């Protein structure tokens with residue numbers, strides 16, 4: 001198990017690896033003064049996970065109340081956060097108590113947002129259970145819900161006091177979710193650590209790879225907490241990726257869409273003489289080994305009309321992320337029509 005300290009806000013302690021769940025009680029006790037913990041969990045999780053977390057908190061002296069959320073992106077709405085507010089109110093949670101979010105990115109985004117906004121902020125502890133949440137969404141303080149047709153339109157930055165990232169939870173993860181998470185793992189390899197590209201394969205990545213992904217995320221969020229510049233690097237492949245997701249009406253999973261987006265950006269980088277010729281093959285090979293599809297070309301035409309909607313675009317220019325070579329990324333402002341080469 002590894003321990004990290006994120007130098008953000010009041011600071012976030014993270015425990016990462018198999019068996020990290022044993023640190024939940026001590027981490028929660030160190031994080032808050034109160035003795036009540038409000039557990040918000042994804043109702044679709046195997047029952048052993050919330051039972052384990054509840055027992056761990058109780059063993060450290062917390063009185064635990066629990067609220068099961070309906071998971072899935074379609075439920076990531078203000079109404080879900082409002083249900084959590086009702087649960088916190090009924091449980092008598094105060095600002096000195098803890099909210100504990102257990103689940104994937106959807107649960108973490110809702111529970112973190114509710115913790116950030118209830119009574120202007122209750123201590124939040126994140127217990128991520130998907131590969132996406134363990135390598136990405138549990139870290140960096142972005143919380144929020146979808147609104148109308150926009151993803152994550154309502155939200156705020158709110159750092160958890162602790163993240164308990166027990167990779168044993170991943171043993172029950174469905175294959176489809178593993179594959180989707182691998183898109184982001186490979187993105188970390190592509191932007192900052194090319195050895196990850198050589199190491200990935202079928203199956204859940206090792207604790208070492210997961211910890212390396214978290215270290216990369218830590219580096220970028222500490223440098224640019226509010227996502228105003230350098231943190232955009234973490235969005236490599238996401239501009240085309242989000243456009244592919246939107247054009248497919250979200251039938252292409254996020255990690256797969258990011259995979260297509262990364263390959264499209266590498267090809268564009270080659271055309272603009274920004275990207276070395278060894279890059280495409282290294283990333284494509286990692287994607288295929290992880291079980292992702294690399295046939296991005298059929299998706300490009302449909303994606304183009306959605307590019308201007310990207311959050312990193314100001315309507316005419318877009319802040320695009322390119323690779324120089326595997327493991328080395330940079331940001332370049334481009335006119336939107338240059339993206340359509």
Ligand SMILES: NC(=O)c1ccc[n+]([C@@H]2O[C@H](COP(=O)([O-])OP(=O)(O)OC[C@H]3O[C@@H](n4cnc5c(N)ncnc54)[C@H](O)[C@@H]3O)[C@@H](O)[C@H]2O)c1
Pocket residue numbers: 042044045046071072073076103104105106107109129130131132133136137138139140141142143151152169170171172173174177180
């Ligand atoms: N806040 C951020 O920085 C950030 C970053 C990336 C993604 N996100 C958000 O994360 C969400 C996607 O997250 P996700 O991919 O984790 O999806 P998710 O939360 O919907 O979880 C995917 C599925 O896996 C199931 N599941 C979770 N853990 C499990 C386990 N251990 N065993 C068995 N089943 C399990 C869930 O019930 C769900 O059906 C999106 O809403 C996205 O916007 C946020």
